[in-house]
Amino acid sequence: MRKGILTTYETLLPLTERTPRLSLCEGNTPLVSLKRLGRELGVDLYGKFDGLNPTGSFKDRGMVLAVSKAVEEGAKALICASTGNTSASAAAYGAVAGIPCYVLLPAGKVALGKLAQALIYGAKVIAVRGNFDSALEMARQASAERGLAMVNSVNPYRLYGQRSASWEICDELGAAPDWIVLPVGNAGNISAYCAGLEQYKELSRISRLPRLVGVQAEGAAPMVRGVFVDEPETVATAIRIGHPVSADKARRAVELTGGEFLAVSDDEILQAQKRLASQEGLFAEPASCAPLAGLVRLKEMGTLPKGIRVVLVLTGNGLKDPDAAVQTIARPIEIDSSWDALSEVLPL
Numbered sequence: 001m002r003k004g005i006l007t008t009y010e011t012l013l014p015l016t017e018r019t020p021r022l023s024l025c026e027g028n029t030p031l032v033s034l035k036r037l038g039r040e041l042g043v044d045l046y047g048k049f050d051g052l053n054p055t056g057s058f059k060d061r062g063m064v065l066a067v068s069k070a071v072e073e074g075a076k077a078l079i080c081a082s083t084g085n086t087s088a089s090a091a092a093y094g095a096v097a098g099i100p101c102y103v104l105l106p107a108g109k110v111a112l113g114k115l116a117q118a119l120i121y122g123a124k125v126i127a128v129r130g131n132f133d134s135a136l137e138m139a140r141q142a143s144a145e146r147g148l149a150m151v152n153s154v155n156p157y158r159l160y161g162q163r164s165a166s167w168e169i170c171d172e173l174g175a176a177p178d179w180i181v182l183p184v185g186n187a188g189n190i191s192a193y194c195a196g197l198e199q200y201k202e203l204s205r206i207s208r209l210p211r212l213v214g215v216q217a218e219g220a221a222p223m224v225r226g227v228f229v230d231e232p233e234t235v236a237t238a239i240r241i242g243h244p245v246s247a248d249k250a251r252r253a254v255e256l257t258g259g260e261f262l263a264v265s266d267d268e269i270l271q272a273q274k275r276l277a278s279q280e281g282l283f284a285e286p287a288s289c290a291p292l293a294g295l296v297r298l299k300e301m302g303t304l305p306k307g308i309r310v311v312l313v314l315t316g317n318g319l320k321d322p323d324a325a326v327q328t329i330a331r332p333i334e335i336d337s338s339w340d341a342l343s344e345v346l347p348l
């Protein structure tokens, strides 16, 4: 039975007797073997399908812990800035906890599915005329001045809960894979994976750390370029971030594991999204397809070792952002309502 991560990983998380065990049965997502793409790339390839979490992204793993701790500490309301998925998750767990949730979103830059989620879960949604980075500054200020519990990834419980994905991968494979490839926006998740893997190594549950590879969009690639980006731009809205809060932790994660950061174009991201869906049956949102695009890039450059075991982290569900997907794919064929018309478009 699915139990949610606070119960499943109770002994590995910073819980006390007074921490409510909130749950929407998050976590325990499928690790899908990607046979066709793996064959084409010459590696043993898996996708960690975190788009199957309750609100459709990995953010639920950290949010369940952050909101449970906020409740334990007596918070009266939650606040976050978001490119979309954090707000959807915060709103849902705010509903579970029964406390109000305020979300600051960059106006006009959030995928419709994510906006719909925040609204339907009952959050107070505030659209900020600015980008994510400026919305985050405003959320920090609101937290400091009005005492709302900040549930962005600057909240350490978020990253702690997100460690659970790395544990599930190692538990299921019975060992650490050779590489784990993730999209990088605010750089929290790659840092959380590193911390989770280090914790597992200390506990001797794995014998070595996998190489962590962080993939950014070319228009929002501060980790690759080594300088912050003031006007980040990419179709992958979940990683449209120019000033990653966890930049230092992420750099350490990549150094410690012998990994790397790389950037891919929006076109490569959308191509990867289409490939993942049409060749493997998995529909992930654009940001989540940056890792596959990165792997394809490394293969083309001849720097992807043969036969290694690679896990792609598919961070969010494709249904959140259908507009991005229909940009690249063929339109439906429209016909008259008759057998003659249908028979013309069917194979013989």
Ligand SMILES: *Cc1c(COP(=O)(O)O)cnc(C)c1O
Pocket (backbone or CB within 6 Å): 057, 058, 059, 085, 086, 153, 183, 184, 185, 186, 187, 188, 189, 190, 238, 239, 285, 287, 288, 315, 316, 317
């Ligand atoms: C938040 C998010 C990311 C980026 O994760 P960071 O921790 O900000 O680097 C990537 N993909 C999706 C779908 C997300 O929601």
